[in-house]
Amino acid sequence: CSCRKTCINRVAQRPLHLRLQLFRTERRGWGIRCLDDIPKGQFICVYAGQLLTEQEANEDGKQFGDEYLAELDLIESIEQAKDGYESDVDIDIDHQSDISQSSGSDDSGEFSDISESKSLVPGQGHENKNDSSEKLSAHTLSSTAVRIIQKDDCQKKTRELYGPNEHCYVMDAKSTGNIGRYLNHCCKPNVFVQNIFVDTQDLRFPWVGFFAHVFIRAGTELTWDYSYQVDSVPDKKLFCHCGAKECRGRLL
Template sequence: MPIPAVNTIDNDEPPKLFYCARRFPYNHQVDVKTISRDYCSGCSCTDDCSDPLKCECQQLTVSNVQRLAKSFRPPPGEYGYSYRILLGKTITGVFECNDNCGCQQKRCFNRVVQQPIRYPIQIYKTAQSGWGVRALCDIPAGAFIANYVGALLTDSIADALQGEDEYFADLDLNDAVENEKATTLEKCGYLDMGIGSSDEEDEAAMSKKDADDDGLGSDMSSSSSSEEEEPKMKKIRRKHKEMQNEELNPRRKKLNAAELEKIDAAAAVGDDTVFKWADYFGENNTLFVVDAKKKGNVGRFLNHSCDPNVQVQHVFVDTHDLRLPWSSFFAIRNIKAGEELCWNYGYSPEALDPDRPRHRQLFCKCGSANCRGRLL
């Protein structure tokens, strides 16, 4: 589908971009041999995968969700797809059908983000936030909009490209799961108890929090576009080493040694189902980043909002390597024609650096009631 670009603000042309529909390795140093049908399982469906209980690929999505502790596990009907509509954010990733499946690509109900863009959208110059994307028709909640496409970099290569991170997007599924868990617990007033925490540990954390509210127990407490329009700082990476280092992770800094040991140890209950990222990948724990600065697609033009109408969903299409999902945009709610499409870049409040130079600070101009103002 052709994507038009308009500018009624000034005479600027859209930034030059080599358009590509699929991701690709940045250079020969980026080993992505796991992007292959050899690293995928397939389904045996003959009904266009209309029955999720019989489709092996859709059951992979279900089994991954079941690995979450019960307190984080969404109920059936609130994750995955239904008739190509995303039912709800699936933090453990959605597994689509692939080249190993016998279903037809254009008719399969479990092939969504690998399909062409369905809803007409437009790149346009906004009054305050540079170039953005808006809907040209009504888009229903849960509908697929576009993917975030670009060059695949390793985390080490990305770290070396200082000053060129305006359009980086992190593919760290482990980090995404932990951040969602932390956000959920903070909304409830509880601290994140880490990967693989059992239901007993969650209950203990909640009990401890209740005791603290009564004045008992420890003193733990729960945490609560740039001046220049171009380039937009679309860096949403969170370095894996920061998530593992208690000195750099603000949530871990609030926990004492005994609690940290409890988090880092395998859960005593459900140990056979708890997935331990570090143990699974071992030394081959390379993380990947998508860079859409020079080569990419329309996804790079979506702006930030503190009250977004679009969310990112990790989807597995061409590999089941958990380090290499696709980053796909879905509508959070019903979107009216003419609305700008925006997502939350995922910057943490702890990322604010009071000493950051003014020209490198990132300000949000979304205008929502809960706008944070400054993001970086």
């Protein structure tokens, strides 16, 4: 945005200012712990690395290992979260059309003057009905304003709008990256990921930012949930050693 660099909302664009320490864990390789208390919601750092296509990431993963690969799958994550969001909504198009015609709207699609409809004013005109199908709303649309969403429109994925053969881009931090690549997984993490947009509004290229999920005391290891799906990679098992009571036992 066009605000000044001193704006307090520019948390992810500032240099790292928290004191973090790289240390060797007992069973999970390198890890990161904080040397100062971190308040809940505090920005910690971003995940930096080399940007690869899905094909390049697969080739590099087979040759050099995939432990530092992170998919930029914001689009898929949001679509999965909203999957079935409107499954309980039942729209009766025929009934909607009848209501529109009775509300006095003409074929031009314009709304009639609701001030002339006494039925829209509580306690005047029509008496109250127990049947909800008889109630009129000031927000009732005319029949020409109703757009019937086709099934194919609902199933079209956002990423497909960018063109054919479009896949998630992958951040590879194995050889090029920052301290964010050493944050370990935990089934009950104290850090959460927030996708943010700074230099572009393109949904395919978010910045991956880490923020404190809870108040974190100095000396505590910083962890986040990798959200891997068990058995998603054929012939590969990765066991979890986070030590949390809620530990799921496996990452892959």
